[in-house]
Amino acid sequence: MKNRKLIYSKITLLFGLLFIANTSCERELSPQSGLAGNSTSGDVFIDGFTGGLDYFPFGGSYLDAFSVDTDNKYSGSSSMRFDVPNVGDPAGAYAGAIFRLESGRDLTGYDALTFWAKGTKAGLINEIGFGTDFGENKYQVSMSLQLTTNWRKYVIPIPDATKLIQERGLFWYAEGPENGIGYSFWIDELKFEKLGTIAQPQPAISDGADKSETAFTGVDIAITGLTQTFNLESGENVTVNAAPSYFNFKSSNEEVGFINESGVVTIIGEGTTTITASLGGVLAKGSLELSSRGGFDLAPIPTRDPSKVISIYSDTYTNVPVDFFNGFWEPFQTTQSSEFAIGGNNMINYTNFNFVGNQFANPTVDATQKSNVHVNMYIPNSVPANMDFLITLVDFGPDQADGGGDDTRQQVFFDKSLWVPDTWITLEFPVTMDNKNNIGLIIYENINFSSLSNWYLDNVYFYED
Amino acid sequence: MKTKIFKQNLLHRNVNLIFGVLSLTFLVFFTVTSCSTSETQTVTNFNTITMQDEFDVEGAPNSEIWTYDIGRGNNGWGNNELQYYTDSSENVSVQNGYLIITAQKEDFQGASYTSARILTKDLFEQKYGRFEARIRLPWGQGMWPAFWLLGANSDEVTWPACGEIDIMENRGQEPTLINGSLHGPGYSAGEAITKAYTLQNSRFDTDFHIFGIEWGPGYINYYVDDVLYNQITPEDVTGEWIFDDQPFYIIMNVAVGGNYVGSPNNETVFPQTMLVDYVRVYKAEIFNNN
Numbered sequence: 001m002k003n004r005k006l007i008y009s010k011i012t013l014l015f016g017l018l019f020i021a022n023t024s025c026e027r028e029l030s031p032q033s034g035l036a037g038n039s040t041s042g043d044v045f046i047d048g049f050t051g052g053l054d055y056f057p058f059g060g061s062y063l064d065a066f067s068v069d070t071d072n073k074y075s076g077s078s079s080m081r082f083d084v085p086n087v088g089d090p091a092g093a094y095a096g097a098i099f100r101l102e103s104g105r106d107l108t109g110y111d112a113l114t115f116w117a118k119g120t121k122a123g124l125i126n127e128i129g130f131g132t133d134f135g136e137n138k139y140q141v142s143m144s145l146q147l148t149t150n151w152r153k154y155v156i157p158i159p160d161a162t163k164l165i166q167e168r169g170l171f172w173y174a175e176g177p178e179n180g181i182g183y184s185f186w187i188d189e190l191k192f193e194k195l196g197t198i199a200q201p202q203p204a205i206s207d208g209a210d211k212s213e214t215a216f217t218g219v220d221i222a223i224t225g226l227t228q229t230f231n232l233e234s235g236e237n238v239t240v241n242a243a244p245s246y247f248n249f250k251s252s253n254e255e256v257g258f259i260n261e262s263g264v265v266t267i268i269g270e271g272t273t274t275i276t277a278s279l280g281g282v283l284a285k286g287s288l289e290l291s292s293r294g295g296f297d298l299a300p301i302p303t304r305d306p307s308k309v310i311s312i313y314s315d316t317y318t319n320v321p322v323d324f325f326n327g328f329w330e331p332f333q334t335t336q337s338s339e340f341a342i343g344g345n346n347m348i349n350y351t352n353f354n355f356v357g358n359q360f361a362n363p364t365v366d367a368t369q370k371s372n373v374h375v376n377m378y379i380p381n382s383v384p385a386n387m388d389f390l391i392t393l394v395d396f397g398p399d400q401a402d403g404g405g406d407d408t409r410q411q412v413f414f415d416k417s418l419w420v421p422d423t424w425i426t427l428e429f430p431v432t433m434d435n436k437n438n439i440g441l442i443i444y445e446n447i448n449f450s451s452l453s454n455w456y457l458d459n460v461y462f463y464e465d
Numbered sequence: 466m467k468t469k470i471f472k473q474n475l476l477h478r479n480v481n482l483i484f485g486v487l488s489l490t491f492l493v494f495f496t497v498t499s500c501s502t503s504e505t506q507t508v509t510n511f512n513t514i515t516m517q518d519e520f521d522v523e524g525a526p527n528s529e530i531w532t533y534d535i536g537r538g539n540n541g542w543g544n545n546e547l548q549y550y551t552d553s554s555e556n557v558s559v560q561n562g563y564l565i566i567t568a569q570k571e572d573f574q575g576a577s578y579t580s581a582r583i584l585t586k587d588l589f590e591q592k593y594g595r596f597e598a599r600i601r602l603p604w605g606q607g608m609w610p611a612f613w614l615l616g617a618n619s620d621e622v623t624w625p626a627c628g629e630i631d632i633m634e635n636r637g638q639e640p641t642l643i644n645g646s647l648h649g650p651g652y653s654a655g656e657a658i659t660k661a662y663t664l665q666n667s668r669f670d671t672d673f674h675i676f677g678i679e680w681g682p683g684y685i686n687y688y689v690d691d692v693l694y695n696q697i698t699p700e701d702v703t704g705e706w707i708f709d710d711q712p713f714y715i716i717m718n719v720a721v722g723g724n725y726v727g728s729p730n731n732e733t734v735f736p737q738t739m740l741v742d743y744v745r746v747y748k749a750e751i752f753n754n755n
Contacts, residue, residue, distance in 0.1 A: 196666030197641055200604055202734070231604060233668070235638030237732050 038106040042192035044099065044113075044170045047076035052102040053170060056134065061174070062092030072186050074116040074151045079188035082173070084123070087180040096174030098132045104166030110192035113156040113171070119147035119185035125175045129156055131243060133169035140169070140243040147185055157198045159228035159242040160280040197233035203279035204229070205247065205263075206286035213288065214380065215257070215267045216296035218342040223249065223263040223288055228279055247277040247284065256292050270294030298345045299376040299424045299458035310370050311461040312360055312442070315345050323359040325457075326350070347378075347458040354446050358460060361440035364400045370462040371431045373442075378424045378456040387416035388450040393431060394441035401440075408435045413447075424458070431462070509681055511595035511747040516585075519743045520564045526557060526583055533557075534582040534718075536574075543624070546609070547722035547729075549576035557581035563740045566610075568603065568719045570735035578735075582718030590617045590712035595747040596632060597677030598717070603737035604670035607729030608637025609720035610739045612676055614713035625653035628707045630685060633676035636726045637733070640668040643676065645687035647697050651704020658702050660687065660695040673742055681752060682709050717741060 043050045048068070057063045062085045069081035084095045113130050129142035145154060158164065171190060177183075207225030215221060226247060229239040244263030251257050253273035257265045265275060265288075272291045277284040302309070302316045311317035313325070325348055326337040335356040339348050350356055373393070390413055397406025410433040419425055431439070442460065446452055518530055533552040534542075541547065548568060550556070556579050557566050568580040602610050611634040616627030629648035636642075646659035664674075679686040685708065687695040699706035719739045722728040729735075 194666070197664075197668050199640070199668050199671045200734075231640060233641050235606065235636075235640060 038104050038166050040106045040109055042107070042110050042194075044190040044192070045080050045187070046189060046191065047073075047078050049099075053099055054102070056098050056100060058094075058096040058098075058174060060092065061094050061096040062089065064091070065095035066097055069186060074118075074186075074188035076188070079186045080190065081184060081186050082175070083184050084175050084177055084182045086182040087177050089182065094174060094176040096127075096172075098134060098172040099170050100133050101168045101170060104168045105164075105170070107158070107164035107167050107192050108161050110161055110164075110194050111158055111198045112193055112195050113141075113158070113190070114153060114193045114195070115187050115190040116151050116153050117145075117147060117185060117187045118149055118151045120149065120183045121147075121178060122149055123147050123175065123178045123183055123185060125173060125185070127175075128173040129240065130171050131164075131167065131169045132172040133167075135168075136245075137169070138243060138245045139163050139167060141240045142172075143238070143240045151188075155195065155198070155232055155238065157228070157230040157232075157238055157240060158192075159201075159203070159240060159246045162280070163246060195233065198230045200231040201280060201282050202229040202237075203227065203242070203247070203277070203282055203284040204286045205249075205275070205277045205284045206288050208285040210287045211289070213290055215265075215290045215292045216342065217267050217269060217292060217294055218296070219267045219340055221257075221265045221267070221288075221290065223259070223265065223275055223277070225286065226263065226277075242279070247279050249275060249277045251275055257290055265290060267292045293380070293422075296342050297378070297422075297424060298342065299347065299378065299456075300426065302374070302459050302461070304463050308370060308464040309461050310365050310367070310463075312358060312365075313346075313348070313460040314458065316459070317461060320360055320365060321362055323361055325356075325358050327357045327359055329355075329357075345458075347456050349454070349456050350444075351454050353444075353453050353455065355443060356445075357441055357443045359402070359441045361396055361400060361402065364396050364438040364440040365462060366437040367431050367439050367462045368437050370464040371436060372463050372465060373427075373429055373431060374459060374461050374463055375427045375457070376424050376459040377419070377427060378458075379419050379421055379452065380454060380456075382421045383416060383419045384451045384453075385416075386448075386450055387419065387452050388446070388448040389414045389416070389452065390443075390445045390447045391427070391429075392441075392443040392445065393433065393439055394443065395433060395435040396438045396440040397435060398438065400438050408433055509679065509749050509751065511679055511749045513748050513750060514745060515591060515594065515748050516589045516746040517743065518564075518745075519562070520559045520741065521562055523559055523561075525552070525554065526559055526564060530585055530588055531583040532586060532588060534584060534716075537576060541723055542720070544720070544723040544725060546720045547576060547607075548578040548580040548720060549573050550582045550718070551579050552581065553579070555579070557583060563742060564717070564744075566717065566719045566739045566741075568608065568721050568735065568737045570729075578721040578729075580719045580721055582716060582720075584615075584714055584716040586615075586617075586619075586714040588714075589746070590714045591746060591748065592709075592712040593680050593682070593748065593752045595677060595679045595745075595749075596715065597675055597746075598632075598744040599673050599675045599742035600633070601671075601673045601740040601742075602635050602637075602640075602643075602669040603719060603739050604637050604640050604668075605729065605733040605737060606638045607722050607726055607733050608635075608737050609723060609726040610635050610637075611716070611718055611720070613716050615716060616707070616710075617712045617714060625649055626707070628711075628713070629653070629657075630678060630680070630708070630713060631657075631659075632678050632687070633689075634725070635669060637670075637737070638726070640670050641665075643669060643689065645676075645678070645695055647685060647702065647708075649702060649704055649707050652702050656703070658697050662687075662689050662692070662694045664689075673740070680708070681749065715744065715746075717744070 070078045073079040125145040127142040131140035204227045228242045249259040256271040256273035257267045259265045275288040311319045335353045336351045393410045395408045614630040619627040625648045631646040641664045646657045648657045684698045
């Protein structure tokens with residue numbers, strides 16, 4: 001087989017040349033013509049760029065990171081050189097760019113992007129791949145890549161080449177300093193190839209796990225953890241992050257939620273639906289079960305006169321600058337947060353809660369006049385029997401910063417009988433501490449082993465009675 | 466006649482393989498030399514079929530041809546293999562025209578994997594001939610599929626005195642490469658006479674390939690599909706040539722783990738299957754084999 005192929009390819013070449021010579025005057029499509037007449041060339045950078053390819057660095061990156069190097073090359077006359085800046089380099093924080101064509105290529109005949117690479121150190125390139133065009137990035141692929149200091153060939157498999165009928169994003173990368181120190185790496189013989197040895201696809205969604213989440217009507221949920229894994233000639237499995245458009249998604253109950261080709265589920269009703277997917281006809285490992293509780297009650301719309309309110313978080317008032325809604329205090333804090341909107345009304349969902357802070361120190365809030373606090377809270381499903389809840393206000397003092405010896409605190413304890421499950425409740429209390437003209441932090445906290453885990457927050461503001 | 470042409474083609478390709486250069490000039494030269502070659506050498510026609518199993522009957526393998534090795538052998542069949550061989554339909558069956566040997570990850574009789582090993586011992590044994598099978602291999606770290614022959618006196622003498630002809634064995638972590646090997650006294654295990662064959666732009670676990678030998682007095686030729694990639698003769702072995710003495714029987718199996726291949730890892734996908742489209746054995750009348 002080996003030799004037969006060699007013979008045939010030679011013969012094909014010979015006859016191919018003859019054929020072209022004989023028929024060129026008739027202007028027939030050459031074998032290089034693909035769908036829609038797009039070029040089917042696989043070359044990206046061999047000893048220079050293929051025609052029509054342009055370099056677009058990412059904003060904030062070192063714009064001159066890329067150069068063509070004629071001294072260091074794997075073969076031929078030149079290679080691509082990338083200079084990753086040191087931390088603190090005023091010219092840019094990292095190196096990163098896309099290489100985009102003016103018009104798309106037909107890459108359906110290939111199964112991988114391949115290249116030779118080496119680095120001045122064995123850096124780990126954060127992201128490298130293709131399919132990024134600064135447009136939809138519809139067929140984006142990325143992976144991280146471990147360099148060595150010697151030239152080595154690398155293979156980035158195409159998750160499903162049948163999708164790439166008109167691809168403009170031929171190559172992209174993003175790499176930061178390694179332990180604060182910049183370095184250089186080279187890439188040569190960059191091209192799409194039909195290796196024929198890339199096989200055994202193992203696509204996955206939700207990182208290959210069967211996950212579940214609660215949801216509400218009107219919420220959009222993006223499916224994450226999308227990957228494609230292939231077994232290479234070397235016997236190694238290589239996994240790439242694959243854009244949603246490579247997948248065909250399915251919602252098991254479209255009366256609960258439907259999913260678009262971008263992998264975003266829109267919840268439209270109450271009940272449970274399970275999202276699964278396939279890639280290139282292969283069922284993906286992993287799923288996402290969404291339990292929709294139906295319509296989500298919105299927090300009561302505040303009615304106070306805006307002139308008597310300093311708002312930290314609401315859609316009704318103009319909010320003051322907030323540093324964070326979930327400052328992560330390691331190692332004790334477990335709280336996760338996500339902000340979402342239903343019908344334009346934003347709220348924050350805290351999960352795996354133990355404590356969390358909302359900080360607004362730039363500037364701090366002067367609550368001398370508006371000396372009451374309003375908070376809306378919603379606890380889904382049930383209120384834990386051991387619920388014990390504390391809200392702490394922190395005045396940052398004259399230095400207007402956390403710490404510094406001038407901070408003062410006010411603790412307000414709440415009885416669990418205040419809460420009703422699946423209902424927005426309103427907490428209002430006066431600011432009674434002496435210093436209240438530099439308030440910068442509100443902390444919400446489980447105390448006495450309270451097991452409240454999942455709750456929603458809205459309409460946090462100071463007000464004047 | 467058909468076989469004769471095929472045989473000549475095989476030899477041509479072997480020559481190509483050795484020189485590895487193709488040019489118009491060479492082709493002319495080649496045509497001339499190949500004619501003289503076939504005039505001076507004996508062309509062997511292995512064209513009388515002596516055994517064939519096309520695996521067309523659903524269920525267990527044909528018991529008139531195949532029997533089973535069961536269990537873990539001694540020290541994992543001498544190789545620290547990890548599987549327990551069964552005759553269960555979960556591990557070996559004929560379906561849709563294929564023999565399917567399936568390696569499962571399951572705890573059974575103290576082993577962590579099960580699989581199957583079928584053999585023609587005492588049912589079909591032959592000295593010399595063309596032995597071939599069309600197979601699609603399993604894949605992944607730790608898989609060790611094989612199609613091989615053992616000398617009929619394997620129970621009476623200590624291995625490797627009986628002789629072993631490995632027509633094909635593969636490491637699952639090497640999806641484009643198989644080995645053909647010969648084991649005998651003074652040249653066994655790590656010292657076996659062996660040669661690898663590597664597919665270009667294809668793999669053994671995605672398509673079927675034909676693995677075979679043509680075995681006659683003083684030689685064994687190894688081929689994959691239509692490529693003859695090795696010939697082993699008494700001059701090549703570092704011990705006594707014991708392949709002109711007795712008939713051999715066929716073994717087909719999928720081992721898991723062991724010295725040759727290493728253990729599966731957490732990326733190895735189970736179950737894994739070896740699909741066999743057919744096994745065919747031919748003889749050449751001139752060798753009067755039986």
